[in-house]
Amino acid sequence: MPEPVARENPETLPAFLAHRPIAALIVAAGRGRRAGEGLPKQYRRVGAETVLRRSVKAFLAHPAVDTVVCVIHPDDRDLYDQAVGDLGLAEPVAGGASRQDSVRHGLDALAGAAPGAVLIHDAARCFVSADLIGRTLAALTPETGAIPALPVVDTLKAQAPGDAERPVIQRTVPRAGLWRAQTPQAFPYPAILDAHHAAAGQEMTDDAAIFEAAGRPVRLVAGAQENVKLTTPDDFARADAALLTDVRLGTGFDVHAFEPGDHAMLCGVKVPHDAKLKGHSDADVGLHALTDAILGALGDGDIGTHFPPSDPKWRGAASDKFLAHAAALVAARGGRIAHVDVTLICERPKIGPHKDAMKARVAEILALPVDRVSVKATTSERLGFTGREEGIAAQAAATIRLPERG
The missing domain is CATH 3.30.1330.50 (2-C-methyl-D-erythritol 2,4-cyclodiphosphate synthase)
Incomplete structure (x- = not known):
C-alpha cells in the first residue's frame, strides 16, 4: 500500500480521500475518424499544443491529483512521446478494442498505486478546468460516483424508424430531468474497478452507466459549457478561433x-x-x-x-x-x-x-x-x-x- 498522501488543503476533498492517492486516467486510444483526415484527434494541435497535452496538463496541475496515466492505441507510441513525453508521466497503457476495454485496462494498471479515487477523462475534452475537476471530486463518497453534466435545454425529437436519408419525427421527448454527461467522471477506485470487470463484454455508453449497472448511485455536478468534446473539424475550427x-x-x-x-x-x-x-x-x-x-x-x-x-x-x-x-x-x-x-x-x-x-x-x-x-x-x-x-x-x-x- 502506498504511503499516505500529504496535501496542503485536504479539507477541500471528501474525508475518505484526504490522505488517499487520487489518479486521473486519460482515455486517448480512439481513432477520432469523425474529426476528418489526418492524425488521431488527440494528437492534433489546438493553438500551440496537442489536444492530449492540454488535457494531461490540466490534471497534472491540479493539487488533488497524484497520478496521471494515459491509455493509448498501441500504434501511437511515437505520437504520444512527441505530445507528452517530457511531462514525466507514468508509462502509458495499451488500449483495447473499445473505449470500455481501454478504460478497464487503465484501471487494472492503476492497481499498484491503490488510489482512493479515479477520474476518468476523455482526452478530447482538452478545456477541462481545475474548478470542474475539484467540483467533481468534492461530490464523491466511498459508495457514490460523480460526473459533471449540463441540463438539456433544447427540445428533443425521437426519429421514427424508416428512411435514414429523410428522417421523420416519431415523437417529442420531454427534456425535464435530462442531462448531457461530460468527463471527468469520478469514482471510488475499488468500486469502479469491480463494476468494469462485471460489465466486461457489455457495451455501455460511459463509465457512469457501468457504475449504475452495478447498482451504485452517481451524483450530478454542474458541468461547463467550455468543456466541449472535440469531435468534428468544425469543433477544431471553433476551438482555434477561441484561442487564436x-x-x-x-x-x-x-x-x-x-x-x-x-x-x-x-x-x-x-x-x-x-x-x-x-x-x-x-x-x-x-x-x-x-x-x-x-x-x-x-x-x-x-x-x-x-x-x-x-x-x-x-x-x-x-x-x-x-x-x-x-x-x-x-x-x-x-x-x-x-x-x-x-x-x-x-x-x-x-x-x-x-x-x-x-x-x-x-x-x-x-x-x-x-x-x-x-x-x-x-x-x-x-x-x-x-x-x-x-x-x-x-x-x-x-x-x-x-x-x-x-
Whole structure:
C-alpha cells in the first residue's frame, strides 16, 4: 500500500480521500475518424499544443491529483512521446478494442498505486478546468460516483424508424430531468474497478452507466459549457478561433535579376527557362517574399535578419528552409498560419502551367491545406525591369493567428 498522501488543503476533498492517492486516467486510444483526415484527434494541435497535452496538463496541475496515466492505441507510441513525453508521466497503457476495454485496462494498471479515487477523462475534452475537476471530486463518497453534466435545454425529437436519408419525427421527448454527461467522471477506485470487470463484454455508453449497472448511485455536478468534446473539424475550427484571437496580416516584396542559366526556382518549383535568378541562395523570389510576409506578421525582422547574405552557409541554400523557419516561429508563438498569397510579376517564364505545383509545394512546406495557399502571376505590361525581362518581382501576403497576450 502506498504511503499516505500529504496535501496542503485536504479539507477541500471528501474525508475518505484526504490522505488517499487520487489518479486521473486519460482515455486517448480512439481513432477520432469523425474529426476528418489526418492524425488521431488527440494528437492534433489546438493553438500551440496537442489536444492530449492540454488535457494531461490540466490534471497534472491540479493539487488533488497524484497520478496521471494515459491509455493509448498501441500504434501511437511515437505520437504520444512527441505530445507528452517530457511531462514525466507514468508509462502509458495499451488500449483495447473499445473505449470500455481501454478504460478497464487503465484501471487494472492503476492497481499498484491503490488510489482512493479515479477520474476518468476523455482526452478530447482538452478545456477541462481545475474548478470542474475539484467540483467533481468534492461530490464523491466511498459508495457514490460523480460526473459533471449540463441540463438539456433544447427540445428533443425521437426519429421514427424508416428512411435514414429523410428522417421523420416519431415523437417529442420531454427534456425535464435530462442531462448531457461530460468527463471527468469520478469514482471510488475499488468500486469502479469491480463494476468494469462485471460489465466486461457489455457495451455501455460511459463509465457512469457501468457504475449504475452495478447498482451504485452517481451524483450530478454542474458541468461547463467550455468543456466541449472535440469531435468534428468544425469543433477544431471553433476551438482555434477561441484561442487564436490575435489576427495579423504581413506583406513581403522581393526582386531578383536574371543571369545565365536553364531554370528559375519559383515558389519551390524548378521552372525551365533560358535564365536563372541571381542571388546568394537559390534566389526563389516567391518564397523570399512569402517568408518576409510571415516574419512581418510576427513583427520579427525580415529574411536578411534571420539569414544574412553575408553568411557563407546560406550560399545556394534552398529557400524552403527560410520559409519553414518562418512557419516554425509562428508555431513557437502558439500560432497558426491561416492563409498565404503570392503574386509573381514577370513576362517570362509563363507561370500558369506551374501554378498548381507551386501551390502544392508551398502548402507542403507550411503544412497547410492547398486551399489556404494562393499563387498567381501578372505582367507589368512590358514596363520597367520586369517588362524588359531583366528579372522577376514577387509580392506576398500572409495572415496568421496568434494567442492574445494578457
